Amino acid sequence: GNSVTQMxxxxxxxxxxxLTINCTYTATGYPSLFWYVQYPGxxxxxxxxxxxxxxxxxxxxFEATYRKxxxxxxxEKGSVQVxxxxxYFCALRTKSGGYNKLIFGAGTRLAVHP
Amino acid sequence: ExxxxxxxxxxxxxxxxxxxxxxxxxxxxxxxYWYKQSAKKPLELMFxxxxxERVENNSVPSRFSPECPNSSHLFLxxxxxxxxxxxxxxxxxxxxxxxxxxxxxxxxGTRLTVL
Numbered sequence: 348g349n350s351v352t353q354m355x356x357x358x359x360x361x362x363x364x365x366l367t368i369n370c371t372y373t374a375t376g377y378p379s380l381f382w383y384v385q386y387p388g389x390x391x392x393x394x395x396x397x398x399x400x401x402x403x404x405x406x407x408x409f410e411a412t413y414r415k416x417x418x419x420x421x422x423e424k425g426s427v428q429v430x431x432x433x434x435y436f437c438a439l440r441t442k443s444g445g446y447n448k449l450i451f452g453a454g455t456r457l458a459v460h461p
Numbered sequence: 462e463x464x465x466x467x468x469x470x471x472x473x474x475x476x477x478x479x480x481x482x483x484x485x486x487x488x489x490x491x492x493x494y495w496y497k498q499s500a501k502k503p504l505e506l507m508f509x510x511x512x513x514e515r516v517e518n519n520s521v522p523s524r525f526s527p528e529c530p531n532s533s534h535l536f537l538x539x540x541x542x543x544x545x546x547x548x549x550x551x552x553x554x555x556x557x558x559x560x561x562x563x564x565x566x567x568x569x570g571t572r573l574t575v576l
Binding site: 351383388389390391392393396436447448449450451452453454 | 509517557565568569570
């Protein structure tokens with residue numbers, strides 16, 4: 348079946364450190380891949396996405412590249428800020444019964460300290 | 462109001478109570494979703510409505526009953542819940558293709574505590 352696995356958190360970093368959050372997936376076909384972010388007390392927001400192999404999604408300094416050969420979509424940022432502290436969710440989209448369905452990983456909490 | 466709104470933001474209920482969660486989307490979308498977010502577990506898709514028809518019911522217990530009276534509103538009716546149903550309940554909407562990007566937009570959630 349389709350599934351998403353992300354590294355367990357929490358990830359604790361100092362400001363300006365380099366961030367990597369690993370995400371791998373299992374899916375039939377070629378799903379679209381997403382990173383969502385959830386700030387404290389809020390719902391999920393789309394951070395970036397990639398719809399086909401070798402696509403790179405980017406937003407707010409975050410990047411992720413769709414790697415079909417390793418079935419991965421790792422999230423990276425060169426220099427994190429305190430305001431990046433949140434929970435990050437990797438997800439894939441499959442088509443099921445004629446509509447699109449998102450399957451999420453368990454989420455990775457990021458804490459950035461000054 | 463813009464985006465996806467949910468009310469109430471917090472709800473405490475006893476196991477014998479009946480309550481409802483409300484979701485409203487102001488984006489003109491044609492699909493709406495209920496998710497359950499529990500601690501240390503992936504988001505669980507509960508129900509999907511596409512064009513006001515329920516298209517997915519993900520083995521959810523009957524004590525949860527969804528209702529979608531029109532494309533902008535989605536309810537989750539709750540009765541005789543269990544303490545393990547305590548969670549954050551998230552609503553989302555999307556515009557399914559053709560004519561949409563199918564990105565899901567989420568509301569802020571209702572934090573439910575069952576005593």
